[in-house]
Amino acid sequence: MTTETLIRAEHPLPEAEFGERYAQVQQFYSHQMQLFDAHDADRWAATFTEDAVFDVPTLDAPVRGRAGLAANVRRNRAQQERSGDQLRHWIGMLDIRPGRDDELHTRCYALVYVTPRGGTSKVLRVCVMEDVLVRVRGKWRTRHRVVTRDDLA
Amino acid sequence: MTTETLIRAEHPLPEAEFGERYAQVQQFYSHQMQLFDAHDADRWAATFTEDAVFDVPTLDAPVRGRAGLAANVRRNRAQQERSGDQLRHWIGMLDIRPGRDDELHTRCYALVYVTPRGGTSKVLRVCVMEDVLVRVRGKWRTRHRVVTRDDLA
Amino acid sequence: MTTETLIRAEHPLPEAEFGERYAQVQQFYSHQMQLFDAHDADRWAATFTEDAVFDVPTLDAPVRGRAGLAANVRRNRAQQERSGDQLRHWIGMLDIRPGRDDELHTRCYALVYVTPRGGTSKVLRVCVMEDVLVRVRGKWRTRHRVVTRDDLA
Secondary structure, three states, X not given: OOOOOOOOOOOOOOHHHHHHHHHHHHHHHHHHXXXXXXXXXXXXXXXXEEEEEEEOOOOOOOEEOHHHHXXXXXXXXXXXXXXXXXXXXXXXXXXXXXOOOOEEEEEEEEEEEEEEOOOOOEEEEEEEEEEEEEEEOOEEEEEEEEEEEHHHO | OOOOOOOOOOOOOOHHHHHHHHHHHHHHHHHHHHHHHOOOHHHHHOOEEEEEEEXXXXXXXXXXXXXXXXXXXXXHHHHHHHHOEEEEEEEEEEXXXXXXXXXXXXXXXXXXXXXXXXXXXXXXXXXXXXXXXXXXXXXXEEEEEEEEEHHHO | OOXXXXXXXXXXXXXXXXHXXXXXXXXXXXXXXXXXHOOOHHHHHOOEEEEEEEEOOOOOOOEEOHHHHHHHHHXXXXXXXXXXXXXEEEEEEEEEEEOOXXXXXXXXXXXXXXXXXXXXXXXXXXEEEEEEEEEEOOXXXXXXXXXXXXXXX
């Protein structure tokens, strides 16, 4: 528990830009997670860069690139259509560290809620998510993501 | 699960205005939900337009107008005073789409937590909330709300 | 339930400053809570003013000053290393009321999630948190905090 590496809170942006940037990142994650939960595979994959690395504990190995990301969402969709579970991914406690130019490092918490069809909702997982975001043609994209699960820590 | 209609992420606002708008909407929902959970019926109803439509699965039919909205909160208050439950409504994953002039479409997740008096807190419901917000004399108001519950989907 | 005192939503800041301020406070809490959950005692204590008052229901009496705050985190660390529990504190429904100069009053909800080592995550507590924040040499600091728990209300 004591070895967690937190990102530095300092940011070199002028005040007005920090507020704008923070809102953009919140909007970005909100849309990205809604696409994920709706199993909108291609639009979700497009929120990552072409060469993105996606390293999460539910996968055996990191996924690289949009085709692999989209395939992962299609597997989720098939699995959840069988099980009847609706997942919802929440991001919170978003700590951002603007870097050089159009790059950002983020560290946040991620919760996963599950609701079985006709059943009772519950918290499924509590995670920490660390991203490198880059801005490509005016839009934020995830270039690198590492997720760790509290239950596997 | 695959038929969910997500709102478009594109927004026509200049950068600085988007950040300002996003913060205003977060502040608006925070205050609106705190009023709701405190059963402050009239002040909560005043965060809706006079002709607002409120369509939620816990009600048999959509409520229209502030008097009906306030009456609904008073029923909640009476019911929760009997049961001893404290509810807390959380908004997250807020996706906003600024429209023409002083209008906004939002799509977000809503969680409801319940704590029985002296008891153990738990997640009660996981919902999706879609609003049309309008700005009236400088203040955001909900004109139309549709909530769906994951357990009833 | 009906006696809760909500803060006023009105704020005297110009629009662009409100958005900036709101983002700063979100960033502040995100970082503060991540430090708390990582048991980073001194850096967490440094997010409070030297003379801060910290009044939470898990402590017998309010803690005053940074040394006491840091000691409290070290006790948490020792306790959680024994139990194997990982706690995560989430802030949401953040309602801010800018005051005079570099001072802010906030009222928000706070959730605590717990994950036992190798076990199942769950909601541990639902709380309401009220802070007075001040800006010292360009950085927000908590000067006064009162937390109430829904299960003890």
